[in-house]
Amino acid sequence: MKPDFNAVSLYDYPDLLAALQNAYCDTCPFNAFLEVSIKSLDPVELHMPMRPELIGNAHRKMLHGGVIAAYLDNVCGTASGMMVVKRRLAEGVAWQEAVKALTRHATIDLRTDFLQPGIGKKFIGRAEVIRSGSRINVVRGELLNDAGELIALGTGAFRYS
Numbered sequence: 001m002k003p004d005f006n007a008v009s010l011y012d013y014p015d016l017l018a019a020l021q022n023a024y025c026d027t028c029p030f031n032a033f034l035e036v037s038i039k040s041l042d043p044v045e046l047h048m049p050m051r052p053e054l055i056g057n058a059h060r061k062m063l064h065g066g067v068i069a070a071y072l073d074n075v076c077g078t079a080s081g082m083m084v085v086k087r088r089l090a091e092g093v094a095w096q097e098a099v100k101a102l103t104r105h106a107t108i109d110l111r112t113d114f115l116q117p118g119i120g121k122k123f124i125g126r127a128e129v130i131r132s133g134s135r136i137n138v139v140r141g142e143l144l145n146d147a148g149e150l151i152a153l154g155t156g157a158f159r160y161s
Helices: 015-024 029-034 065-090 095-104
Strands: 037-039 045-049 055-057 107-112 123-133 136-145 148-161
Touching: 015 029, 015 037, 015 065, 015 095, 029 065, 045 065, 055 065, 065 107, 065 123, 065 136, 065 148, 095 107, 107 136
Parallel strands: none
Antiparallel strands: 037 045, 045 123, 107 148, 123 136, 136 148
16 A cells, blocks of 8 residues: 555654755755745745845836746745655655655746736745656645735646655
């Protein structure tokens, strides 16, 4: 019988959030530059403050489109990574070992739909895995501003081993 990874709760591992915040957000130079922080693992929710360095349209003070796409890649990739961790935990692997699987995890496709200008003081990214296969996860994510307005959608495919 296959292990049931859907039965695994990431909240049963209290040190996991801090370890992932360090691995994904603090020690990755690009994510540290974006000041990304993980607020929730299951479902995945990331936060990013607006800063002048992220502006793509100086007149309207809008978030740059490349930053939006990169942020959705982070959000969707985090959701995919959490599915990989859940699979490893369901197999009985210790969480410290399960997290190491994230070093063999990469984006293979990402589509971004820009819905309205990225205007806000803070941006919230949420994502969920919509299909998990033996080597590829498909994830849908969304980017909202602090007023709850939907800024962009992303759908990505992520390979893992």
